Amino acid sequence: MNVVRVGFIELWVRDLERSLAFYQGLLGFRLERREGGVAYLRGYEELEWSLKLKEAPFPAVRALGFKVASEEDLSALKAFAEERGLPHALESDWGRPRILRLQDPFGYPLAFYFQAEKLPRVLQRYHEHRGPGILRIDHLNVFSPEVAEAVRFYREALAFRLTEYTEDEEGRLWAAWLHRKGNVHDLAFTNGEGPRLHHFAYWLPDALSILRAADILAGAMETDRIERGPGRHGISNAMFLYLKDPDGHRIELYTSDYLTVDPDHPPLRWSLNDPRRQTLWGHRTPKSWFLEGSPFLDLEDRPLPTRASSLEGMPQHVI
Amino acid sequence: MNVVRVGFIELWVRDLERSLAFYQGLLGFRLERREGGVAYLRGYEELEWSLKLKEAPFPAVRALGFKVASEEDLSALKAFAEERGLPHALESDWGRPRILRLQDPFGYPLAFYFQAEKLPRVLQRYHEHRGPGILRIDHLNVFSPEVAEAVRFYREALAFRLTEYTEDEEGRLWAAWLHRKGNVHDLAFTNGEGPRLHHFAYWLPDALSILRAADILAGAMETDRIERGPGRHGISNAMFLYLKDPDGHRIELYTSDYLTVDPDHPPLRWSLNDPRRQTLWGHRTPKSWFLEGSPFLDLEDRPLPTRASSLEGMPQHVI
Amino acid sequence: MNVVRVGFIELWVRDLERSLAFYQGLLGFRLERREGGVAYLRGYEELEWSLKLKEAPFPAVRALGFKVASEEDLSALKAFAEERGLPHALESDWGRPRILRLQDPFGYPLAFYFQAEKLPRVLQRYHEHRGPGILRIDHLNVFSPEVAEAVRFYREALAFRLTEYTEDEEGRLWAAWLHRKGNVHDLAFTNGEGPRLHHFAYWLPDALSILRAADILAGAMETDRIERGPGRHGISNAMFLYLKDPDGHRIELYTSDYLTVDPDHPPLRWSLNDPRRQTLWGHRTPKSWFLEGSPFLDLEDRPLPTRASSLEGMPQHVI
Amino acid sequence: MNVVRVGFIELWVRDLERSLAFYQGLLGFRLERREGGVAYLRGYEELEWSLKLKEAPFPAVRALGFKVASEEDLSALKAFAEERGLPHALESDWGRPRILRLQDPFGYPLAFYFQAEKLPRVLQRYHEHRGPGILRIDHLNVFSPEVAEAVRFYREALAFRLTEYTEDEEGRLWAAWLHRKGNVHDLAFTNGEGPRLHHFAYWLPDALSILRAADILAGAMETDRIERGPGRHGISNAMFLYLKDPDGHRIELYTSDYLTVDPDHPPLRWSLNDPRRQTLWGHRTPKSWFLEGSPFLDLEDRPLPTRASSLEGMPQHVI
Ligand SMILES: [Ca+2]
Ligand SMILES: [Fe+2]
Ligand SMILES: [Fe+2]
Ligand SMILES: [Fe+2]
Ligand SMILES: [Fe+2]
Structure with a gap:
């Protein structure tokens, strides 16, 4: 059950045209296919689509996609789901003949796949790049009312590896960053009412690209989309910018974390x-960042109920 | 009375060692001379010193220095001071044989000079550069309880040129940016209790240098020095970072505004x-930024009394 | 006769469509007006057009434009031309009612103007910016067979100020950089067969933008347009990239030189x-860079004859 | 035999003081230990040393270090060496109790290790960073007279994965890039007289850091150290700068390639x-780059004989 990396996210949006104006028009995502109410997009480094938008009556997250190493890994995951009694289903999508949807024990709607039709390489077609230069999907971050349990499951059952974590003085786990692909994370858990999506993140070439994204949004009179940043995280050391898309889905533009491939890489405690921790430069984080998230769908595309967390409160360093 | 540009600032600091740890140690200013309780520093592009620090019992600003075009301009300024009855005095300093100190009608302690001993060129001695890469002094910004009057004086008597300004809906002037050297400003006025210094600013090579300054302060566990930013100004279009030095003097790291040399360059209204306006990306400005400033000294080195402004309140977009 | 700055260049190109594919399509110049075989373009910081392209039977440079400080300066220049017997003529162009064309004693076709209709400000309309981010015209560089004489004329008659120069061991002047606007140059002279244009240059926001221009050209399979760079000049300390447009006109992308407004700013000898000198990093310069240039037109739009230079040879550091 | 990544390189240098002036003084490597004629250095992101310099009578490369995933992998490699009859030996070094030296079938002196004492994390101690900001070792590149065979061995015996390769029109392999850690390469083979080291490479934060390295060398009057670049590779898409150290060892500063973790990632043919291919911007490569390399030592620290390649000539695009 070798998970290679985060692979895609599938979002429900209320107005596809408006969402494309944001993702394609301002952020410069490359639109690869649009048919009916569905659009497939990617960053300039990717050979597979990574962002699927579907017009729907309400905003939601339908799938958190992970690429696995082979079709055998898919089969092993299917057997695992059956053994554990986890809801699951096979489906196919554009260029992806076999996707295993699977709800993990906490409710997160995962989607595993190996085969994916490769799109033409456009990384060096720089004259076609637009916007700040979105390169590739980097990670997903989800709210969880039981961070410690979720982290244990992903480490033990799916062999995710811990790189950084946040603890309070009583040793309770508030957040954790887990990876498979060799940088700080493919998946992070944040304490809070859940399961909900906190954000998904794309890798950009460098810090200046992050600033350019903010400039582009300001130019378009869309500063309300900027929730937090630009700044440098303490956690992960990455430069970041958090945006809210027209449906309130939070996307992070992210760059410059570090290599974590060593098996003896020591997790970092905050x-x-x-x-x-949140911003290396000491900036306070807006409360919305701790409170707002996107609902998930279950495998029947119904809104997934959420649970409150028993860890109440939020860090002191907020505005 | 041809003023060429802002030339230097002279600060009183309570602990010179501590101030040098900040300006030289963290920000990488080049220390050119230190004797007794006085230090002279410059940026890497400058051929003259631009920052003078003097150990003193309390923090204050002793002089706002402007370079003029010739010794004749100095003499004309002296004649102007006599004619207007403005307090003034000649003094000399390290490498500057003739400095005309002059208190303008509002109390600001100006210091004009032409002759200045040139220091060796170090711009291309990149292996010696430290910190984020401070290049040159760019501008001064002062609190004024009578912005409109001050702006009129500097435009009419000293031929400063207006590039941008902030008005409220009743047409009252809250802030103005005035230049001589051909970019957005050498001197700006901000409404508030004054005369006080709001901040002085240095030019850096690019936006990444600004981010590096924030990283360096964070690395040194000095995030409390970061008051605002990094961000991009609406006004001036520059990238900025505001820091408070160990005495509370505010310094801005600044880069990338625009050329304003055309005589018909139209002032921009905000x-x-x-x-x-404050941050192009929509960030709110901390209240301290509207309230805190450094006291000036008069020509006898006594603290200059301040007056409240009749324009009360502050912009809505604060935190 | 107060010259403010370099203002524009007017080029003859053989295929306007092809030239716009380069300047607008790849470099991202903003096309402001196109009618018949003529196009007017500008950088994102400019409020006036600065590049005029005209379809014509052969490539040439029709005018080197300089903005002056007032209509009175124009009249003074006209009187100067009459007094010196220099060919001159008044014309008007789009948004510029009064342009004084004037051939200097060496043959360079200058064009002086003050009045210019202001275009809407687009500097902060970042969502509309394309290409590497061309900001404003920075300087012109011309071949001259008599650099020393030309420099003397521009310093004495037009009050240009010398910032840097290249001498051989016998004290002969090979090249000189002269400014009016307060950075390293508005106009430079390079030894060689002339009068010809060596290149014209635009200012970009930062070094990364320069690299991006190279990436964009490579993406478009137009690497043959790249003649030299990216690199950092010794002279001027600027980052640069030299391109040849489809007619062989050389354009430089340029950023990050330094402030030169001080009247006592000491010229730098190389x-x-x-x-x-040419590239701070020691790169050799291609021979084409020393040999190739664009012909000028005289005031009747006929090709201007050129003269060889008596200073023969080229620097040793070439490839 | 799970190789995780390139881990270190061990160089013989003739004058340790002079080498430290280059690596520590100019490039800003962090010196962690120096005793006798040996120095251990690392980049700012690394938790283990990655560069070992040893004063010796002539310049050479003693070891190409690779980190493996566990002590069991080391044992498996030892068994493999015994089975294949490859010279090998165990040794220990500072903080590394068990290093398996092993000469591969082509003669390359490999050194595998798992255990390594972790050094304190300095990535976010930005105030201590010096030079352009060396982060971590990225890859090794070696000359081989039999590229195809070497690539086959590393893919089959050590599970390296191919990302890019250069072929001529007859389908002969001239160069190949192989990775384990998930970016373009840990190890590359280049046709030529070998075995010799072509270069070793370190990762920097971004393209501007690469330019800064060139500036620093120029500032120190060490432009002779710059052999090629800065530029962007076609292969790997990375920004690069190649330097020759005081003993002629070639080091590359490298950044911004791409993620290659997918098992179905398609190799790219050039x-x-x-x-x-060599420089995306079309720059020619100096001949020295195709001809010069560093000799290896065998397991008894004697110079390793080299063999000429039967693939003669070099690419046309050279200077
Ligand atoms: Ca549409
Ligand atoms: Fe994130
Ligand atoms: Fe300011
Ligand atoms: Fe130039
Ligand atoms: Fe390399």
Whole structure:
């Protein structure tokens, strides 16, 4: 059950035209296919689509996609789902003949796949690049009312590896960053009412690209889309910018974390109230960032109920 | 009375060692001379010193230095001071034989000079550069309880040129940016209790240097020095970072505004409550930024009394 | 006769469509007006057009435009031309009612103007910016067979100010950089067969933009347009990239030189064979760079004859 | 025999002081330990040393270090060496109790290790960073007279994965890029007299850091150290700068290639005479780059004999 990396996210949006104006028009995502109310997009480095938008009556997240190493890994995951009694189903999508949808024990709607039709390489077609230069999907971050349990499951059952985590003074786990592909994370868990999506993130070439994204949004009079940043995270050391799309889905533009491939790479502990944790430069985080998220769908495309977390409160360093 | 550009600032600091740890140690200013309780520093592009620090019992600003075009301009300024009855005095300093100190009608302690001993060129001695790469002094920004009057004086008597300004809906002037050297400003006035210094600013090579300054402060566990930014101004279009030095003097790291040499360059009007005015990306400005400043000294080195402004309140877009 | 800055260049090109594919399509110049075989373009910071392209039977440079400080300066220049017997003529162009064409004593076709209709400000309309981010015209560089004489004329008659120059060991002047606007140059002279245009240059926001221009050209399979760079000049300290447009006109993308407004700013001498002069990093310069240029037109739009230089040879540091 | 990544390189240098002036003084490597004639250095992101310099009578490369996933992998490699009859030996070094030296069938002196004492994390101690900001070792590149055979061995015996390769029109392999860690390469083979080291490479934060390295060398009057670049590779898409250290060892500063973790990631073919292959911008490569390399030592620290390649000539796109 070798998970290679985060592979895609599938979002329900209320107005596809408006969403494309944001993702394609402002952020410069490359639109690869649009038919009916569905659009498939990718970053300039990717050979597979990574963002699927579907027009729907309400905003939601239908799938958190992960690429696995082979068709055998898919079969092993299917056997695992059956053994554990986890809801699951096979489906296909554009260029992806076999996708295993699977709800994990906490409710997150995962989607595993191996085969994917390769799109033409456009990384070096720089004259066609638009916007700040979105390169590739980097990670997913989800709210969980039981971070410790979720982290244990992903480490033990799916062999995710811990790189950084946030603890309070009583040793309770508030957030954790887990990876498969060799940088800080493919998947992170944040304490809060869940399951909900906190954000999904794309890799950009460098810090200046992050600033350019903010400039582009300001130019378009869309500063309301900017929720937090640009800044440098303490956690992950990455430069970031958090945006809210027209449906309130949060996307992070992200770059410059570090290599974590060593099996003996030591996880880094952060104290919950360390002012450099969220933003290395000491900036306060807006409350919305701790509270707002996107609902998930279950495997029948119904809104997934959420649960409150028993870890109440939020870090002190907010505005 | 041809003023060429802002030339230097002279600060009183309580602990010179501590100030040098900040300006030289963290920001990488080049220390050119230190004797007794006085230090002279410059940026890497400058051929003259531009920052003078003097150990003193309390923090204050002793002089706002402007370079003029010739010794004749100095003499004309002296004649002007005599004619207007403005307090003034000649003094000399390291490498500057003739400095005309002059208190303008509002109390600001100006210091004009032409002759200045040239220091060796170090712009291309890149292996010696430290910190984020401070290049040159760019501008001064002062609190004024009578912005409109001050702007009129500097435009009419000293031929400063207006590039941008902030008005409220009643047409009252809250802030103005004035230049001599051909970019957005050498001197700006901000409404508030004054005369006080709001900040002084240095030019850096590019936006990444600004981010590097924030990283360096964070690395040194000095995030409390970061008051605002990094961000991009609406006004001036520059990238900025505001820091408070160990005495509370505010320094801005600044880059990438625009050329304003055309005599018919049209001043740009901003509305007081435009959220893109202070930070193009819509960030709110901390209240301290509107309230805190450094006291000036008069020509006898006594603290200069301040007056409240009749324009009360502050922009809505604050935190 | 107060010259403010370089203002525009007017080029004859053989295929306007092809030239616009280069300037607008790849470099992202903003096309402001196109009618018949003529196009007017500008950079994102400019409020006036700065590049005029005209379809014509052969490539040539029709005018080197300089903005002056007032209509009175124009009249003074006209009187100067009459007094010196220099060919001159008044014309008007789009948004510019009064342009004084004037051939200097060496044959260079200058064009002086003050009045210019202001175009809408687009500097902060970042969502509309394309290409590497061309900001504003920065300087012109011309071949001259008599650099020393030309420099003397521009300094004495037009008050240009010298910032840097190249001398050989016998003290002969090979090249000089002269400014009016306060950075390294508005106009430079390079030894060689002339009068011809060596290149014209535009300012970009930062070094990364320069690299992006190279990427864009490579993406479009137009690497043959890249003649030299990216690199950092020794002279001027600027980052640069030299391109040849479809007619062989050379354009430089340029950024990050330094402030030169001080009247006592000391000119910087470079030795002809200093390997860091052309490119600070020691790169050799291609021979084409020393040999190829664009012909000028005289005031009747006929090709201007050129003269060889008595200073023969080229620097040793070439490929 | 799970190889995780390239881990270190061990160089013989003739004058350790002079080498440290280059690696530590100019490039900003962090010196972690120096005793006798040996120095251990690392980049700012690394938790283990990655560069070992040893003063010796002549310049050479003693070891190409690779980190493996566990002590069991080391044992498996030892068994493999015994089975294949490959010279091998165990040794220990500073903080690394068990290093398996092993000469591969072509003569390359490999050194595998798992255990390594972790050094304190300095990635976010930005105030201590010096030079252009060396982050971590990225890859090794070696000359081989039998590229095809070497690539086959590393793919089959050590599970390296091919990302890019250069072929001529007869389908002969001239160069190949192989990885384990998930970016373009940990190890590359280049046709030529070998075994010799072509270069070793370190990752930097972004393209501007690469330019800064060139500036620093120019500032220090060390432009002779710059052999090629800065530029962007066609192959790998990375920004690069090649330097020669005081002993002629070639080091590349490298950044911004792409993610290659997918098992179905398709290798990219380049044609030998594609002008965008070596430098995307079309720059010619100096001949020295195809000819010069560093000798290896065998397991008894004697110079390893080299063999000429039967693939003669070099790409057309050279200077
Ligand atoms: Ca449409
Ligand atoms: Fe994130
Ligand atoms: Fe300012
Ligand atoms: Fe130039
Ligand atoms: Fe390399």
